[in-house]
Structures are given as C-alpha cells and as structure tokens.
Amino acid sequence: MRILFAGDEHPYSAFALKELIRLAMNTWADITILGVQAASASPGPVAPALNLALNRYRETFLNSWEGEDSPYALTNWQFEWYPVKEGLWEERLVCKSGRKDFRVHLRIGNPEAAILREAREEGCDLIVLGCASGGDCLWTGAPAVPQRVASDADCSVLLVKEEQPISRILACLDQTYISQESLEILNQMITIHKAQLEVIGVIPQGGVKKEVYTRLIEVGDYYHDRGIDISTRIAEVADLEASITTDGKQDLLALWMGKKSILSRFFPREWVGRLVARSQSSVLVMR
Amino acid sequence: MVQNKLKILILDDEPIVCKRLKPSLEKQGFEVDTFTRSFEALQAVEQTKYDIIITDLKMEGMDGMRFLQEAKKLHPDSEIIVITGFATMETAKESFKKGVFDFIAKPFNLSEIHRVVMRAEAKIRGTQA
Incomplete structure (x- = not known):
C-alpha cells in the first residue's frame, strides 16, 4: 500500500499526521508526505512556515517507532546524481529508508491539482489529509481543498477532522460498483481501530432499489465470511444526511464512491462534498 | 545466457x-501457480x-503465518512475501521474525x-546492489 499525506502548517494537519502514523505502524505502507504551496518562496522553494511544518512532520513520523522496529529507519546510504543547473550534475551521498519507502515532497501550484497529481503519479492507494472540524471541513487559505480532493481523487481519501477515537465505522453504499480495493481499505481501518462495522444501504427518498439490497447482501457476506462483526440497515439519503449531522462523534463515516456509474448514482459527486462537510467526524471516501 | 524462470506460488483465499x-507475474517472465486453500x-x-x-x-484452516513457517522449514531459501488485508503491527513484526522478505498491506x-x-x-540470483 502507498499512502500520500498532504499537509499544510495548520493544526488539523498535525491531527491527520497522527492518523497517518497509526496507519503506517500497522500496514507498513510506503509513505509520501507532501507539502503544497501556491508559489515558490524566495530565496528557497519552501515558505518558512511550511518548511518548519514538514520538518516537524518528518521528525514526528520517523521518531514514532521504538528501537529497531521502524521499517522507515534511515539506514540505506548511497551516492546519487542530482542536477545542479543545466548541464551540471553533482554526486551526493543520500540516506534512504531501509525496508519501506519514505519520502517528503513539495509541489508548487494549485493545492488540489498538486495533491491529485502526486497521488496519480505515485500510484497511491490512499490520500490522508486533515481539515477543520465540525461542519466546515476547510483548509486555511485554500478552503475547498479537502472536499475537492475527496470528490475528484482516483483513489480512496481519508479526511481527518480532529483527533478522536474511532469506535464504529458507518459505511454507506448505494447501487454502485464496489471495488476490491475499497473493501480492503475498509478491512484495514476496522482492524486498526478495532471498530464495529455498520453498513448502510442508501436509497432515494420514498424509493426502494433492488440493486442496493443486492450490494448490501454482497458486502455483508464478504465481511461475515472474514469474521468481522457487521450490522446492516437501509436508510434514505435525506435521513442519512440529517443523522450524520447530529450523531456519531466517534464514528468514521465511510462512503463507497465507485469509479463507475457516476451518472446513475444516488451519491453524485456533489453529495460527497455535502456529506463530507456535514459529518461531525472523520470521513473515508472509498474507491 | 538465458536464465531459468523463477517459480512463484501465490496463496490467497x-x-x-x-x-x-x-x-x-507471468508477463514478467515467472512461472506462477496459484492456490486459494492453504493445505x-x-x-x-x-x-x-x-x-x-x-x-x-x-485464511480458513491453516493460516498464512503457519503456512509460511511450514514452507520455510521445507525450503529455507524460498523468499516469502506476505500480503494481508488485516495488517497489524504485531503481524508485521512476527512476519519479519519468521524471516519473510517483505510485508505488503x-x-x-x-x-x-x-x-x-x-x-x-x-537476491535469489545474487545480483542485489
């Protein structure tokens, strides 16, 4: 698994980093920490506040392991060629992590586009980013980034709203295709948080959809076969929206957003933004 | 010189x-056998x-940890890669203690x-940098 952590210098990113560390400790995923800023700082590429934050994230991440347990320990020294200016390269001694890949990247430009591009180019399975808690779900200085990343990413996205234990996962599905990758991401979250799983089949107002029942049964069987404690129910979209606004401070809201059948979905892309914004707790958008 | 194809076994339920x-993996030039039952x-x-x-x-029946132990007993120099949908710190550590080559969630x-x-x-062909 490869995880991309997209962070800025604000406190919500520090909360999200803790969730990243929890994920990394259990999955030993390859990790990229990405800083994004609108334009190059002068004289260096990174603005001082972001630079400090990235240094802090790197150190916090790497120091989270005790002794020799870390798969990310920087033990692999090697010479590599780096471009200095056009036509000139310099050989530098660099130290890389031993067992699993750990990198810190910086991209300059539109934050949302930069995060999505990084995830695509690196082949990430999950993007983790923080955002303001409560009903806003914003990034300071670039408010729409979390919701747009959640809506437009090709892979799953975990939006961490604040630091809190997760005791239950509310996973919502409609009639869309459910990928193997999304089932696996949810498995990992259930395992890491030792959380209960409730799967909710979401139907349009006043309507009943056979496909939703079919999906609900398929998903129920999948988790039941793997010994996971699961309960299932059906809810209308509007009821779901209302309930996530008021309930579940310790719930992780997980939304199945398949890559296919976007036009025929009950959760069109704008719904993702609404549910993400309304949720009181962290949100996992699964693809 | 043409090298022998390496043989890979995949076990996943x-x-x-x-x-x-x-x-x-066959496209990459390996000979691959797959199994969904550990026995x-x-x-x-x-x-x-x-x-x-x-x-x-x-997995049901013999789990992957036991399987890899038995496989290592029979062929200590087989390289084992663990893939798991239910990763924990303990399983990662235990896998490496048992000599696995890598652990992938x-x-x-x-x-x-x-x-x-x-x-x-x-590593097997002795061409590791």
Whole structure:
C-alpha cells in the first residue's frame, strides 16, 4: 500500500499526521508526505512556515517507532546524481529508508491539482489529509481543498477532522460498483481501530432499489465470511444526511464512491462534498 | 545466457487476488501457480521448490503465518512475501521474525508487487546492489 499525506502548517494537519502514523505502524505502507504551496518562496522553494511544518512532520513520523522496529529507519546510504543547473550534475551521498519507502515532497501550484497529481503519479492507494472540524471541513487559505480532493481523487481519501477515537465505522453504499480495493481499505481501518462495522444501504427518498439490497447482501457476506462483526440497515439519503449531522462523534463515516456509474448514482459527486462537510467526524471516501 | 524462470506460488483465499497477480507475474517472465486453500498450497510446496512464495495471512484452516513457517522449514531459501488485508503491527513484526522478505498491506497496485518480486529475484540470483 502507498499512502500520500498532504499537509499544510495548520493544526488539523498535525491531527491527520497522527492518523497517518497509526496507519503506517500497522500496514507498513510506503509513505509520501507532501507539502503544497501556491508559489515558490524566495530565496528557497519552501515558505518558512511550511518548511518548519514538514520538518516537524518528518521528525514526528520517523521518531514514532521504538528501537529497531521502524521499517522507515534511515539506514540505506548511497551516492546519487542530482542536477545542479543545466548541464551540471553533482554526486551526493543520500540516506534512504531501509525496508519501506519514505519520502517528503513539495509541489508548487494549485493545492488540489498538486495533491491529485502526486497521488496519480505515485500510484497511491490512499490520500490522508486533515481539515477543520465540525461542519466546515476547510483548509486555511485554500478552503475547498479537502472536499475537492475527496470528490475528484482516483483513489480512496481519508479526511481527518480532529483527533478522536474511532469506535464504529458507518459505511454507506448505494447501487454502485464496489471495488476490491475499497473493501480492503475498509478491512484495514476496522482492524486498526478495532471498530464495529455498520453498513448502510442508501436509497432515494420514498424509493426502494433492488440493486442496493443486492450490494448490501454482497458486502455483508464478504465481511461475515472474514469474521468481522457487521450490522446492516437501509436508510434514505435525506435521513442519512440529517443523522450524520447530529450523531456519531466517534464514528468514521465511510462512503463507497465507485469509479463507475457516476451518472446513475444516488451519491453524485456533489453529495460527497455535502456529506463530507456535514459529518461531525472523520470521513473515508472509498474507491 | 538465458536464465531459468523463477517459480512463484501465490496463496490467497480471495480468487480475485490470484486472478490479478498470476497473468501479470507471468508477463514478467515467472512461472506462477496459484492456490486459494492453504493445505493444497502446502502439498504443492512439499512436491515443488518455489523460489518466491506470496501468501495472504488470514485464511480458513491453516493460516498464512503457519503456512509460511511450514514452507520455510521445507525450503529455507524460498523468499516469502506476505500480503494481508488485516495488517497489524504485531503481524508485521512476527512476519519479519519468521524471516519473510517483505510485508505488503492490501490494497496494493501491481507495480508495488512487481518491485518487491524483482528485489526478491535479485537476491535469489545474487545480483542485489
């Protein structure tokens, strides 16, 4: 698994980093920490506040392991060629992590586009980013980034709203295709948080959809076969929206957003933004 | 000089994983056998020496940890790659204690598996940097 952590210098990113560390400790995923800023700082590429934050994230991440347990320990020294200016390269001694890949990247430009591009180019399975808690779900200085990343990413996205234990996962599905990758991401979250799983089949107002029942049964069987404690129910979209606004401070809201059948979905892309914004707790958008 | 094809065994109780990995590794030049039941996979290991074994952990019957122990007993120099949908710090540590080559949490993309398999191949062929 490869995880991309997209962070800025604000406190919500520090909360999200803790969730990243929890994920990394259990999955030993390859990790990229990405800083994004609108334009190059002068004289260096990174603005001082972001630079400090990235240094802090790197150190916090790497120091989270005790002794020799870390798969990310920087033990692999090697010479590599780096471009200095056009036509000139310099050989530098660099130290890389031993067992699993750990990198810190910086991209300059539109934050949302930069995060999505990084995830695509690196082949990430999950993007983790923080955002303001409560009903806003914003990034300071670039408010729409979390919701747009959640809506437009090709892979799953975990939006961490604040630091809190997760005791239950509310996973919502409609009639869309459910990928193997999304089932696996949810498995990992259930395992890491030792959380209960409730799967909710979401139907349009006043309507009943056979496909939703079919999906609900398929998903129920999948988790039941793997010994996971699961309960299932059906809810209308509007009821779901209302309930996530008021309930579940310790719930992780997980939304199945398949890559296919976007036009025929009950959760069109704008719904993702609404549910993400309304949720009181962290949100996992699964693809 | 043409090198012998390395033999890979894949064990995962989810047929979709085997179905996805087999053609992609065969395309990379490996000889691949797949199994969804650990006892059948162990029988195969008793009869054939696989250079690389890719195994899931959580399975009905004999689990992946026990399977990899038995496989290592039979062929200590087989390189074992663990893939798991239910990763924990303990299973990762235990896997490495038992001498696995790498530990990969699901979901993974094919390029990730290819990279790890190529590193295992380099180790087996003695061409590791």
